[in-house]
Amino acid sequence: MCYLNSGTIKNHCNLEPAIMPKPELVEQLAETFSQKVPFNKLLGLEFDQLDRDCCKVHFDNKPELVGNYIQGILHGGVIASAIDVAGGTMAALGLMQKNPESHPEELLDKLSRLGTIDLRIDYVRPGRGKRFETTAKILRTGNKVAVVRMELHNEENTLIALGTGTYLIG
Numbered sequence: 001m002c003y004l005n006s007g008t009i010k011n012h013c014n015l016e017p018a019i020m021p022k023p024e025l026v027e028q029l030a031e032t033f034s035q036k037v038p039f040n041k042l043l044g045l046e047f048d049q050l051d052r053d054c055c056k057v058h059f060d061n062k063p064e065l066v067g068n069y070i071q072g073i074l075h076g077g078v079i080a081s082a083i084d085v086a087g088g089t090m091a092a093l094g095l096m097q098k099n100p101e102s103h104p105e106e107l108l109d110k111l112s113r114l115g116t117i118d119l120r121i122d123y124v125r126p127g128r129g130k131r132f133e134t135t136a137k138i139l140r141t142g143n144k145v146a147v148v149r150m151e152l153h154n155e156e157n158t159l160i161a162l163g164t165g166t167y168l169i170g
Contacts, residue, residue: 011029025096025104026050029111033089040085043078047089048133052097055090057082061129062096074160079152083163084119086136089146091167094141094148098169110170117145118166127161129154144170 030047034040034057043065049056059065059082067075092114099107136150150163 009092015166020069025107025136026093027128029089029092029096033085033092037085039081043081045085050089050093052093053137055086055093056108056133057086057089057136058131058133060131061127068126071126074129074132076123076127078123078164079123079161080119082132082134083121083136083150083152083161084116086134087119087163087165088114088116088167090136091141091146091165091169094138095169098141098143101116102134113168115168116165117168120164122162124128124159124161127152127154129156131155131156132160139164140148141169144168 028049034045034047040157042056044062045057046059047055047057050074061072061074065078066072067078081125082103092111095114096107132154133153134150134152136148139147139149146167146169148165150165151159152161152163155156
């Protein structure tokens with residue numbers, strides 16, 4: 001379920017007004033990242049929030065996601081993937097906000113070229129837990145690149161990992 005906030009906002013990177021895309025486009029974006037990308041579906045990623053302020057994605061731990069089977073902790077690649085999906089989704093939303101009047105086909109073409117340029121993950125603690133939530137917030141959206149900050153916590157709100165991603169958006 002996505003909580004959508006529409007209306008005019010202040011863009012933190014340049015303080016010019018930004019307009020949220022149509023709610024149905026935001027819903028479609030969340031569905032695409034969670035249900036149409038086979039790997040994301042395998043991880044069990046589900047969106048809880050996607051709006052101008054934040055993207056929240058959760059997933060449950062399961063045996064297929066464990067990297068250290070003795071301790072039962074998440075594989076580092078799973079952590080990085082979840083962080084990257086939240087960051088990429090937030091970058092895509094930033095692109096949509098910068099191009100609110102774009103025709104859907106034009107927007108889809110731009111979104112199809114979205115990609116991760118750089119991803120830094122800091123693993124703060126082992127991935128112990130039953131449920132994990134990744135949050136992402138845009139630091140800057142430019143004409144070609146978006147920079148996003150992400151965090152992954154377990155169900156006890158223990159910080160597991162931090163990430164900073166740079167995404168190609170134009």
